[in-house]
Amino acid sequence: VRLEESGGGLVQAGGSLRLSCAASGNNFDFSAMGWYRQRLGKERELVAALSESGNTYYIDSVKGRFTISRDNAKNTFHLQMNSLEPEDTAMYSCAARADGEHISTILNYGMDFWGKGTLVAVSS
Secondary structure, three states, X not given: OEXXXXXXXXXXXXXOEEEEEEEEOOOOOOOEEEEEEEOOOOOOEEEEEEOXXXXXXXXXXXXXXXXXXXXXXXXXXXXXXXXXXXXXXXXXXXXXXXXXXXXXXXXXXXXXXXXXXXXXXXXX
């Protein structure tokens, strides 16, 4: 199973980026997905998640600005990031798990599969 991110880059504050995560591998099927980030000197944090049941989770600092979505036909999922702030600068990684009907499962047990990450840098 492989997850590969794309879409990172350098953007000015107030700008937008759309991260994508492509999943591949034999018989791979995931039910829940999420985006994590690790800022310099900080611990990794879950930014957004989408459960199998369709519920979403967002960390408070990105609510109203970020949107997570999935494209089942293409086995990909995305993170649309609007109104970016310098504090959003981080390495963003996508992740997925095979069993994730509820957001609580993601929060309590984490993810099974991880991408390597893509860098997002927001200048002031």
